[in-house]
Amino acid sequence: MRKLLLCLILLAAAESAWSESAFSDFLRERMEWLMFQSDLEIDGEPILSRQLLPNLYAENEYQPLWGDRARLDRLDDLVAFAYQQGLDPVDYPLDTLKNLLPEEGLPEDVLSRVKIDVLATEILVRVTYQVRFGKVNPYQLFPDWNFDRELLPGEDPVQMLLGLIRANALNAAVTREIERGPIYQSMVRGLAEYRQIAEQGGWPEVSSGPTLRQGDRGPRVRELRMRLEASGELAASPDSEPEVFDDELLDAITQFQTRHGLDGDGAVGPATLTALNVPVQRRIQQIRAALERGRWVFEDLHKIRGRLVLVNIASAEVSVFQGREIIWNTRAQIGKPYRQTPVFRDEIQYLVFNPTWTVPPTILRQDVLPRLIADPAGYLAEKNMDLLNRDGQVVDVADIDWSTIGPGNFPYIVRQRPGPWNALGMIKFIFPNPHFVFLHDTPSRALFERADRAFSSGCVRVEDPFMLAELLFNDPGTWNMTAFQEILDTQQMRTVHLERPVPVFLMYLTAEPGADGSMRFFEDIYGRDRELLKALDAEPAFAPIQ
Numbered sequence: 001m002r003k004l005l006l007c008l009i010l011l012a013a014a015e016s017a018w019s020e021s022a023f024s025d026f027l028r029e030r031m032e033w034l035m036f037q038s039d040l041e042i043d044g045e046p047i048l049s050r051q052l053l054p055n056l057y058a059e060n061e062y063q064p065l066w067g068d069r070a071r072l073d074r075l076d077d078l079v080a081f082a083y084q085q086g087l088d089p090v091d092y093p094l095d096t097l098k099n100l101l102p103e104e105g106l107p108e109d110v111l112s113r114v115k116i117d118v119l120a121t122e123i124l125v126r127v128t129y130q131v132r133f134g135k136v137n138p139y140q141l142f143p144d145w146n147f148d149r150e151l152l153p154g155e156d157p158v159q160m161l162l163g164l165i166r167a168n169a170l171n172a173a174v175t176r177e178i179e180r181g182p183i184y185q186s187m188v189r190g191l192a193e194y195r196q197i198a199e200q201g202g203w204p205e206v207s208s209g210p211t212l213r214q215g216d217r218g219p220r221v222r223e224l225r226m227r228l229e230a231s232g233e234l235a236a237s238p239d240s241e242p243e244v245f246d247d248e249l250l251d252a253i254t255q256f257q258t259r260h261g262l263d264g265d266g267a268v269g270p271a272t273l274t275a276l277n278v279p280v281q282r283r284i285q286q287i288r289a290a291l292e293r294g295r296w297v298f299e300d301l302h303k304i305r306g307r308l309v310l311v312n313i314a315s316a317e318v319s320v321f322q323g324r325e326i327i328w329n330t331r332a333q334i335g336k337p338y339r340q341t342p343v344f345r346d347e348i349q350y351l352v353f354n355p356t357w358t359v360p361p362t363i364l365r366q367d368v369l370p371r372l373i374a375d376p377a378g379y380l381a382e383k384n385m386d387l388l389n390r391d392g393q394v395v396d397v398a399d400i401d402w403s404t405i406g407p408g409n410f411p412y413i414v415r416q417r418p419g420p421w422n423a424l425g426m427i428k429f430i431f432p433n434p435h436f437v438f439l440h441d442t443p444s445r446a447l448f449e450r451a452d453r454a455f456s457s458g459c460v461r462v463e464d465p466f467m468l469a470e471l472l473f474n475d476p477g478t479w480n481m482t483a484f485q486e487i488l489d490t491q492q493m494r495t496v497h498l499e500r501p502v503p504v505f506l507m508y509l510t511a512e513p514g515a516d517g518s519m520r521f522f523e524d525i526y527g528r529d530r531e532l533l534k535a536l537d538a539e540p541a542f543a544p545i546q
Contacts, residue, residue, distance in 0.1 A: 022110045024062040030114060031057050042115050043100070045093040048542035049125040055158045056121060064113065065165050066120040069105055072097070074170045075123055081171045082127045085295075086191055086288035087135060091540040092123045124165060126540060132178045134295035136535040137543055144435075147345050147505075148300045181302065181324045184294050186513035191287045193232075194280055194519070202280040203230035212268035216245040224268060227276055228252045232518075233259075259514065261315060261522040263451045271451075275521075286511040286521055289529045292536055293509060300345065301505070307474065309348060309504040311439070311460050312512060313341045314522040316453040318439070318462055320471045326515075328471055333442065333453045333461035340526050341458050343508050346431035347501035348439075351469055353487045353494045354418035355428045359385075360436055363457050365407050368414055373405055380414075384421050388413040418493055426488055427465050429472070431504050439504070441465040454525055460506070472502050 031054040034040050040047045047053065056065070066072050079092050097119040100112050107113055138145045151157065160177060167173035197203065206223045222242045228234035234252035250266045257264045260275045268276070301308070301324075308321040313334050320328040335341035339362070359368050372379050376397040380387060387395045389412060416422050425441020435458070442461040447453060455461075462468055466484050473479035487494050508528055514520045524530070 019110070020063065023064060023113055026110050027057055027114050027117070028062045030118065031062070042093075042119055043096050045096045045119065045122075047118065047122055048540065049122055049129075050542075052125055052157065052161070053118065053121060056161060059158050059162060064117050065162075066117050069101075071165075071170075072101070072116070072120055075120060077171050078124065078127050078174070081174065082131060084188055084192065085131050086188075086291040087127075087130055088537065091130070091135070092126055093119050094123060097123070121161075121165070124170075125161060126542070128161065128164065128174060128178070129542065130295075130540070131174065132295065133299070134292050135540060136292060136532065137541070138296045141531060141535060142343065144342065144344060147297050148303075149296065150299075179302075180294070180298055183324075183513060184291070184298055186517045187287055187291050187294065187511070187519070189517070190511070190513060190519035191284065191291065194284050194287060197230060197232075198280045198284060200230075203227050205277045206268070206273060208273065211270075212245060214245050214247070214250045214266060217243050219243060221245050221249070224253070224276070225249060228256060231256075231280075259518060259520045261451055261520070278521075283511070283519075283521060285533055286524075286529060287519065288536065289532050290509045290511040292532060293507065297345075297505060297507065304503055306500070307471065307502050309439075309468070309472075309502060311341075311504070311506045313343070313506060313508045314510045314525065315512065315520070318460065318468065320468065328467065330467070331448045331453065331463040333444070333447055333455045335456050335458040336454050337525055339457045341456070341460060341506060342435045342437060343506055344433065344435065345503065345505050346433050348429050348431045348472060348498065348504050349501045350430050350495055350497040351472070352428045352430060353484065353496070354426060354490070354492055355422065355424045355440070356418055356493060357416040357423045359414040359416070360457070364410075364414060369405075369407060369410065372414070373402055376400070376402060383416060384419060385414055385416045388415055418491060425461075425465065427469060427484075429462075429465075429468070429504075431501075437506070439465070439468070452523075452525075472498060475499075 030040070034047065034050045035054045040050065075094060075097070079089050079094050082092065083089050097116055100107065100116050100119070106116070133149060138147070138149070164170065164173050164177060204223060204226050206227050207220050209220055212220060212224060221244060224245075225234060225240070225242055228249070229236050233256045234249065237248065240246060240248060253268060253272070254264050254266045256262075256276070257266070257272055260272075262272055262275060304321075305323055310319045310321060311317070311332065311334075312319070316332045316334045318330050318332045319326050368379075376387075379385075380397065387397055387400075389395050392413075395412060418426075420426070420443055422443070425443055428438055428440035430438050437459050439460045439462050442456075444455065444461070445463075447455050447461075448463045466481055469484065470476060470480060508526065510522045510524050510529055512520055
């Protein structure tokens with residue numbers, strides 16, 4: 001019956017000339033349909049923002065929100081703005097709307113006017129929603145996602161959207177409402193630069209062959225020069241010999257290696273050659289994925305005005321922010337591909353000096369138990385470990401019948417004593433979480449020199465942990481390296497709580513801007529970009545933010 005009623009109203013509206021009262025009556029009926037029915041389409045285009053539109057139009061007393069052609073024409077710029085953020089213009093029903101518009105002005109019939117107004121509002125809602133919160137709902141990809149994804153206290157989305165619609169400069173108003181900060185804006189500029197490279201034909205491949213080094217000559221050197229000129233690492237010079245690997249080319253390839261997470265040795269070996277021959281479209285996709293991940297967390301990021309620790313898992317780096325500025329950065333070691341470091345947020349609450357290390361269940365089962373059972377006393381002595389019962393008492397391995405011990409029957413705890421041999425080094429940073437992941441020192445310091453630093457069992461090893469400790473305490477008069485050394489010299493474990501917990505974000509960005517604003521790229525070691533890009537290119541959906 002309700003569908004029949006709507007059809008009769010549609011037929012009547014189609015024959016009605018434009019008037020504010022006719023528009024209001026028809027629009028009210030259309031919004032009531034949205035409130036009580038599961039879906040609504042306009043010329044085959046689904047209306048996704050069904051929870052918001054009725055409130056928007058009710059607040060405007062069911063009058064047109066887009067009452068003049070000039071305001072509607074600004075939607076071209078709005079969709080272009082979304083494209084600049086790495087979003088897909090196909091997600092917005094701009095073509096459907098344009099098909100309803102005459103060459104000039106607005107249609108004379110009520111049905112077309114209502115369709116146009118609703119479609120225009122739908123476009124604005126979709127763009128605003130996706131630019132602010134992301135197109136993809138991270139909870140659908142990552143069940144353990146725990147970053148905030150909510151409106152600010154007291155924020156009214158209806159009033160915010162009405163303000164945007166009424167603004168004279170729509171793009172500028174959206175930019176003010178969804179201000180993202182320098183890192184995000186650098187990625188937007190990077191996306192534009194790499195899209196421009198793609199429009200110019202991309203870059204040529206460098207042929208396979210022996211490692212190229214300074215002083216080499218030949219056609220592959222010419223290819224290398226053309227490749228680096230296309231991506232901007234090398235400026236074209238009429239004075240250079242194209243087939244000579246000279247000083248300028250050395251500087252350019254070293255810069256390229258630094259930007260791509262490679263050993264900066266200036267030699268074009270297999271890893272560097274592979275990175276050089278990654279197509280520009282793939283780099284564009286990496287930036288799009290990074291921008292989407294940024295939209296998921298930058299709402300959180302901008303609420304923080306003090307110190308923040310950010311771990312980029314893909315680049316294996318730890319940074320400290322003060323507000324929106326990076327004040328410190330160091331290398332890290334992250335989880336192996338089969339023991340991946342998870343993405344989540346938490347707060348660093350306390351630091352432990354001279355820590356013990358209790359072997360986690362997975363490492364115990366897969367790595368420790370086979371060697372322990374084979375040689376209990378020898379293994380524990382070699383690793384400076386103790387065997388404890390569930391009450392925390394040290395157990396003599398000679399008192400155990402090891403023939404009864406196995407993965408399914410091991411009623412003990414294996415704990416490593418404090419010292420330079422300890423797997424956690426001399427200090428660890430604790431933010432209690434269900435993943436049993438934290439930041440810590442490590443005795444495996446030589447591994448920080450490697451470009452590929454995926455060596456841990458999931459935790460994050462920090463190259464300069466005591467500098468990080470100073471920054472977290474933020475009280476150099478009391479907490480400095482001299483004070484830390486005094487604690488370490490006791491060889492006793494000590495826990496020190498921070499006066500104010502410091503947020504820590506563990507993120508996964510295979511593309512990010514460097515200090516100079518140029519884009520850096522890293523291998524997708526966990527294969528997480530593929531799933532995200534698939535979702536980013538899928539049909540749009542709309543889940544209202546509370």
